[in-house]
Amino acid sequence: MPIIQTKYTADPAPYVHGDTVYLYTTHDEDDAEGFKMRDWLLYTSTDMVNWQDHGAVASLRDFKWYKGDNGAWAECVVERNGKWYMYCPIHGHGIGVLVADSPDGPFVDPLGKPLVWQKEHWYDIDPTVFIDDDGQAYMYWGNPHLYCIKLNQDMISTSGDIMQMPHIQDYQEGPWFYKRKGHYYMAFASTCCPEGIGYAMSDSPTGPWTYKGHIMNHTPRTRGNHPGIIDFKGRSYCFGLNYDILRLETSRHAERRSVSAAEMTYRPDGTIVELPYFQDCTLRQVGTFNPFRRVEAETMAWGYGLKTTRENPSGPWNDTPFVTDIDDGEYILVKGVDFRKGAHEFTASCSAQLYGGRIEVRLDSVNGALAGTVNVPNTKFQYQKFTCSLTGAKGVHDLYLVFRGGDRQKRNLFNFDWWQMR
Structure with missing residues (x-):
């Protein structure tokens, strides 16, 4: 594709x-x-x-x-x-x-x-x-x-x-x-x-x-x-x-x-x-992906349904692009992530205008092992950093950042600027 x-x-x-x-x-x-x-x-x-x-x-x-x-x-x-x-x-x-x-x-x-x-x-x-x-x-x-x-x-x-x-x-x-x-x-x-x-x-x-x-x-x-x-x-x-x-x-x-x-x-x-x-055809990955740095959220192997822009519909103009139009069940796939001996913490920078949602950190598939969950509440237009602990994230895996809404909001959950693991 x-x-x-x-x-x-x-x-x-x-x-x-x-x-x-x-x-x-x-x-x-x-x-x-x-x-x-x-x-x-x-x-x-x-x-x-x-x-x-x-x-x-x-x-x-x-x-x-x-x-x-x-x-x-x-x-x-x-x-x-x-x-x-x-x-x-x-x-x-x-x-x-x-x-x-x-x-x-x-x-x-x-x-x-x-x-x-x-x-x-x-x-x-x-x-x-x-x-x-x-x-x-x-x-x-x-x-x-x-x-x-x-x-x-x-x-x-x-x-x-x-x-x-x-x-x-x-x-x-x-x-x-x-x-x-x-x-x-x-x-x-x-x-x-x-x-x-x-x-x-x-x-x-x-x-x-x-x-x-x-x-x-x-x-x-x-x-x-x-x-x-x-x-x-x-x-x-x-x-x-x-x-x-x-x-x-x-x-x-x-x-x-x-x-x-x-x-x-x-x-x-x-x-x-x-x-x-x-x-x-075949498109093989050359090397692995390093998660232990600030990773722009608009970095992905697959993100169908999502949009990237600098024009924030619910906040200020960004210097760099970010991911928006995030709906329940959509996800970002990053292939071949090398967690080395283990990643223990995940931080995401997000902005939510209404009820927000959450990011599930999963390994190898949309329904794969759940390594952690970040909750993203209403931030009143401002970007904030949200952190969760991780379990089981070691070695090389495909990383799925799966977006979930709540009972009150299923679409346009929040904007997503960057993430990082430690």
Whole structure:
């Protein structure tokens, strides 16, 4: 199932920095029918299964030259010389660029205009940027044609003319350009609809590109796709998108997409072993999760039904996201938590406007061993810390934080900011 459930996400752009994957995504609004996209989100993980939500790190408002309120399409983010560059297509208005000193921003527009805009058509979408071993950076993009241009050292200006590549078999959109063990790869969303994930290979960063087949074949189980591919901690991963979270609610179509990921493998000649559909793939945890620190509540492997936001409907604005819309029976799953020789205390920071509820700390399943219970009473809008003792929490387990209401309140129980074990 998709790795993010608290928001609708699409167009994954993963970037590895140190021991962390920075996953940038687009954002489909909860009421979207067609594409309704206004900002770009960031999630991070050190183990590929537990993801922390950092909220929106950039939006259309960061481009002062664009006056619309829709069109925040598939972005790409790269790092160079301590700066983080986000390349953002705004449908019908070219591709802009934002820059920040850290991966979560704040991002600002250094140009005040698009970096690339071919005004004669609306094909300038889905940028992918890669810096080669010799320091030369390239940006590819385009639907239905594939374009390429060289970027200068400053990453916010171009060199030479735009190159239109010869058509790659089954290419539609969403290119993802990277290099691995001397081979250049161009993954892409293959011909709509439904889209699969195809790829081509080359010995040169500017082609010619030779079509090699599918990373994931066309399937009626999804409609669109958009690849992002990384190597992380000795394994290779393909990110894409589907409608599986929406399918938990309805069988009708709406543009409310969700990002998924799967482990992928290469053959000795560099070609890629085709994957089945995401639900049939494996996504193993890399390492374990440390609970003996302040853990933002919006860090989870699964949290369907919950929402994350900075906008507190029952209190002040938060500097960081928090979990809200908490109903009786919903839960946060954190996989592979290492309690070591034993955790003896659990503390949660929560805010309840009305009657509140409680958090059951359970091991290995929603109905698993009960290690402890935190009661969250009315806090009059203010965040307070609540603590309980724990029993039986030792070794490595999946952690379930199960939310319970009382007789007087079953929905919107409280807001949940962070937790920690001792």
